[in-house]
Amino acid sequence: MSGSGLPPVALSCGDPAGIGPEIAVGAWKALRDSLPFFWIGDPAHLPEDAPMALIDSPSEAMAAAAEGLPVLPHPFPRANTPGTPSPENAPGVVDVLTRAVELVRAGEASALTTAPIAKKVLVDWGGFTHPGHTEFLADLAGVEHVVMMLASEELRVVPATIHIPLADVPSALTEDGLEATIRITHAALRRDFGLLSPRIAIAGLNPHAGEGGLLGAEEGAMIAPLLDRLRAEGLDLIGPLPGDTMFHAAARAHYDAAIAMYHDQALIPIKTLAFDRGVNVTLGLPFVRTSPDHGTAFDIAGRGLANPTSLIEALKLAHQMAAMRAAAS
Ligand SMILES: NC(=O)C1=CN([C@@H]2O[C@H](COP(=O)(O)OP(=O)(O)OC[C@H]3O[C@@H](n4cnc5c(N)ncnc54)[C@H](O)[C@@H]3O)[C@@H](O)[C@H]2O)C=CC1
Numbered sequence: 004m005s006g007s008g009l010p011p012v013a014l015s016c017g018d019p020a021g022i023g024p025e026i027a028v029g030a031w032k033a034l035r036d037s038l039p040f041f042w043i044g045d046p047a048h049l050p051e052d053a054p055m056a057l058i059d060s061p062s063e064a065m066a067a068a069a070e071g072l073p074v075l076p077h078p079f080p081r082a083n084t085p086g087t088p089s090p091e092n093a094p095g096v097v098d099v100l101t102r103a104v105e106l107v108r109a110g111e112a113s114a115l116t117t118a119p120i121a122k123k124v125l126v127d128w129g130g131f132t133h134p135g136h137t138e139f140l141a142d143l144a145g146v147e148h149v150v151m152m153l154a155s156e157e158l159r160v161v162p163a164t165i166h167i168p169l170a171d172v173p174s175a176l177t178e179d180g181l182e183a184t185i186r187i188t189h190a191a192l193r194r195d196f197g198l199l200s201p202r203i204a205i206a207g208l209n210p211h212a213g214e215g216g217l218l219g220a221e222e223g224a225m226i227a228p229l230l231d232r233l234r235a236e237g238l239d240l241i242g243p244l245p246g247d248t249m250f251h252a253a254a255r256a257h258y259d260a261a262i263a264m265y266h267d268q269a270l271i272p273i274k275t276l277a278f279d280r281g282v283n284v285t286l287g288l289p290f291v292r293t294s295p296d297h298g299t300a301f302d303i304a305g306r307g308l309a310n311p312t313s314l315i316e317a318l319k320l321a322h323q324m325a326a327m328r329a330a331a332s
């Protein structure tokens with residue numbers, strides 16, 4: 004237990020050939036006195052000079068943090084080569100993730116923060132059958148619909164469809180799916196972000212939100228009628244708005260979160276505004292999960308260039324959400 008009375012946050016190693024190991028050490032340096040967390044992975048995959056403290060159980064993390072990054076060891080078959088993912092190590096990345104979830108679900112960890120994985124590496128070599136953590140965690144938890152939110156001080160944004168080809172977006176956008184996304188987002192803004200009457204903006208799919216049907220039909224046929232129905236229940240919804248103009252500073256002042264129709268419509272604005280500080284949060288799971296907004300950054304791994312700030316923000320948000328849920332229960 005920490006000073007807050009909560010167990011520590013579990014941090015999965017992600018792909019060890021990416022920047023995960025070095026930013027975990029950076030996060031420990033920043034948070035060692037304020038936020039208990041532990042890293043699950045192979046200690047031999049950490050940078051050579053990294054201060055670390057091996058632990059046998061998450062309950063030892065708080066005390067161990069005085070010495071170094073608390074590490075719950077999970078041996079991998081191969082040594083690490085930063086920048087070059089190893090086929091032999093790929094199954095271990097998935098095992099660590101599964102082990103971290105088990106610790107959270109057993110109450111030994113208060114929340115899960117994940118370091119980045121390379122999806123294709125895990126699908127090709129790791130027996131992974133999902134396009135990302137979000138879908139994998141939903142499956143592990145037995146939840147049908149979860150929501151990906153990217154959060155920063157400047158903007159919170161949610162893609163209504165996630166890791167699918169752009170060509171599949173129109174058929175994947177269903178009224179039921181969008182309704183679930185709006186409801187889960189609304190509930191999370193209240194529960195996890197303390198916003199009693201959240202204002203949510205919803206993007207259109209097409210240029211100019213369809214321009215009255217001239218540039219696309221989805222807005223008039225599905226999105227606008229759904230928003231009208233939910234507004235009648237009292238939800239504070241704006242839209243459908245043109246995706247190209249809803250993210251400038253003055254527009255952002257009118258909402259607490261924006262729901263976009265596809266991955267890049269959502270992630271381009273937040274990564275432009277706050278790439279080094281954005282946090283990816285999965286909403287709708289029975290436990291808290293956050294992650295940095297960036298990926299494995301194989302191009303700079305092991306070179307001392309990686310910025311740990313997004314991971315630090317992810318750990319802080321995980322701890323804060325776990326504390327809010329504990330206080331409310
Ligand atoms: N949550 C997760 O597990 C995520 C995983 N990915 C995965 O990461 C892999 C690489 O994806 P990319 O599109 O190249 O995105 P990326 O975020 O890994 O890299 C994009 C650019 O930003 C730089 N960068 C990223 N994080 C940085 C940091 N902390 N400090 C300094 N520079 C940083 C990289 O060097 C690169 O130039 C893909 O396989 C993708 O699936 C991508 C996003 C999230």
Ligand SMILES: NCC(=O)COP(=O)(O)O
Nearest residue numbers: 135136137138270283294
């Ligand atoms: N672009 C966001 C991303 O790929 C993160 O996905 P996930 O692994 O958190 O599902």
